[in-house]
Amino acid sequence: MKALLRRDWASVSFFVATGCVAHTVLLASEGFDRVWVERDSELFGYFGLFYWIAAGAMGLALGLREDALQTRDYLLHRPISHARIFGARQVAAIGVLVAWALLPLASDYALAALHPNAPLIAEGRFFDLLANGAVALPSYAAGAFAAAFTRRANVLLLLAGAPYAALGLGMFGLRRVDPWATHPAMTTLGLLALAALLLLVTWRCESERDDADRPWSAARAWPAALVAVAAGGFVALLGLGELGSTLDQFLTRSYPRLVRIGDEPRFALAEYDADRGGPWLLDRQHRRGPNPGRDAERRRWVSIERDGALKAWWNEHSKPRRTRGVAWRDLGWGVEFGRAFFNADTGMVTVLREAERSSGRPAQVYRIGRGAEHAAFSARAFPLGRRWEEGVTVMDPKDATLWRCVLADSVPQFVPSPLPDGDRYREPLDLRELRDGIDGEPRALVAAVLARGDTPFAIRGERGSYLWNGTEFEPLPARLRAAAAELERTRARPTATITNRDPIVRELEVRDAQAVVVFEHTFTPQRLGERVLAAALLGHSLLRLPVAQVAALASATPHMAYEYWWRDGLLTGRKRAWLLVAHLAFAVALGWRCYRRLLRLGAPVSRCLGWAVLVGATGVLGWMLYRGVETRRAWHRPPVVQEPPRLLLRSA
Amino acid sequence: MTTGEPAVAFRDVYRHFGEHEVLRGLSFAVRRGEIHALLGRNGCGKTTALRVLLGFLSPHRGRSEILGVGSDALTPADRGRVGYVTEGHQLYPGMRVREVLSFEAATRPRFRLDLAERAVQRCALPRQTPVIKLSRGQRAQLSLIVAVAAQPEVLVCDDPAMGLDVVMRRELLDVMIELLSERGISVLFSSHILTDVERIADRVSILHEGRLIVDAAVDDLKQRVRKRSWRPSNGATAPPSLPGLLRARRTGEGYDLTLVSDELDDGALRQLGGVLGEPVVPTLEDLFLDVTTNPADGGILSRATDAEVSA
16 A cells, blocks of 8 residues: 555645645635635635535546556556555545645644734634535545546546536535535535545446446446436536526516506506517517507506516526625725624624734724623624625614714724614615616616715615714705605505416416505417427426426425426426326336347346336436447447367467 | 466457457467467457456456466456566656666565566666656566566566567567576567567467467477478469468469478379479468468558558
């Protein structure tokens, strides 16, 4: 083992040096605050990406090294078991991965300890960042698996890379890169278990010689196929989920809009097609009716889509990410800058005087709470405003009070910020929302206010709305009050709601303030474009895994195409059983074809049945895998021809 | 392995790559202590046969054995008894010569480091030079040294002199002879260089299109095979039909006949009539050309590769 490790010394050193330099550069580019103080899940994703790419590449490189150097026979023909050779490689690789995580972090941590703001270093951050390195293990193992699974350039290459892609998509596509926010130990253990599983299957693949003219042994084929199909299934479902989501969005956009004509309780389907002389009113079959004129009528239309339900419906595609823990704000004390870190766990705010840092002196660090007593904020307290733009103000819903950070004798302190006439805080008033949510003259007024350099900060109280003037809250100026009232009025409009959950057929109803239905319409594909998109949605469904489709149909709760990537919204809620039947018929046909072909090639019945079941359960994906593994060449047996011996000369 | 059991045995081995049948019923054996050359044109299946023997490829039919152990069941301990010089002299390119020796010493319990060091010195191989910077000949010598220093009972060499010029080949051969002398190692090696084979091999097997066509001791070949020219008197153009005739190659007005002398019937020869030349002992190269080429092909070079021509 030692000799094998010594042999790897040069490549190990190369990997260690390259990875450590890259990691160190990453740490340095992020800076002290982001690495050691802030609790930012994106940072972990950033480092996770590094581990994913670097470790995967190393797994692939080490797995293919003997082939690239053409030394596989030379290495294997010696009195050392394959297990020991494989084990030595894994030990070397794990050493590299540990070095990648440990060395740069330890050195950066040592430097951070000497930093003037060292007291700000979050407790346990070092181990959190170290644990983040666990991502590297399954990434490495996925790279090694890809190298061992197939050394031939065919369809198998796609599936060999599936675990690697699945890992990346799982971490970054599904934004699961902040595992320590919930159960860091469990996540780390899960990643280690995944790495162990992948390495086990890699070992199974490597312990068998790669021979294109022989079928894979069952001991190699089934574990590798199951891993590939599971990972490939995950990637495929995720990809098809995205495709379904895109098609769904296109279909949604291709359906007519619902508009209200002025303030009258009159609704209509319309299409804004300014390029072709629109807008147009449409009938219930989405056919174009009269063109009411470009300007006069258009001004009286109010798009219902902006009013809540439909807007929210579309925006579900991009749910906001939740963050917790430290938030930071520019204190905005004129030329003297500072930064504040609100810790939701402790209810305290850490303030850092930036001006002192920039002068080269150690920054003063303050941990402050409510008032002079520095009482902790309640667990529900949260900082107000937007990053970098407003001063530090904390709202504490416990007693509906606002606290503003000020400098009192050069010491930051939270002081209560009462509202005029004893009003109580209700919610922040987002002036951008005000600007975007209304039409006409009030909108222009808000835009003008927002265009000011100091970006005003407004809130809504129980009795009125208020604007921060730099020292206190004052009632909103009249023109903005009018705009806010307009927004309220807009919000009070009848709401349009999609009452069913189906990616193709949408049932829309509009209710007035008394909850009376004043308009309803069922959107179904009527025009060519809508039909094509609906057909594409149905077609994409056929590419999904049959087993997942069965589960989708069994689900009683309907949902949209994109809500759950693993379930097809076309089937959930026990809809379109015919689609599942068609899908299953297609999968069974594929499975049957696979069974017949394998039987013809001379495979044992158990193997034929195994593949037929796998293909039947996983459809196109399983079929691709089967065609990659069970090649005609592997099963080819030339006919035995009895030829006369051609020995011309033989001697004893 | 029991006494008398061959060191290496192929028993009716078949192997194909896709539609192409490379080995077709290969059967021969290498006795203990014997130096056995496996000859054949490019693509005739020599490397495939050796890789099957070492268990790196499995045969589609038949069985091969080395030291009495089936090739498909070689344990690491069995591999320790078999030396292997791979085609192209595989070594880790980044390792220095001394690192190659220590790597081999650490991974092969029977490896004689002193012997290897002496051989390296004898061949004047630069110990601090990485393998990638060695010449082809030096790499070939190093490969051979590490294979022999592991004290194998059987040494398998896949074209060890491939790509070497005459001087290097001769040096390699000298090293081989020196290392193998008085060690009693059984050697199976493939080669294109027939003069070398003639110098060191006890026995040759010639593979042609996946089939074994000659399996004989070198001395036996020299004693039994003769070449004679024949010019028919009656202007006949058809090749003669004789017992013991290996090949009849058309030459101008007559034929060059390759004959196995102990099967030759003098009476039959006399009945041919015409002018019969004096018997000549053919070189191994002549014999090889006779048995591996079809006169109708128009000559040996018609199907040979560049590598073969340069060799």
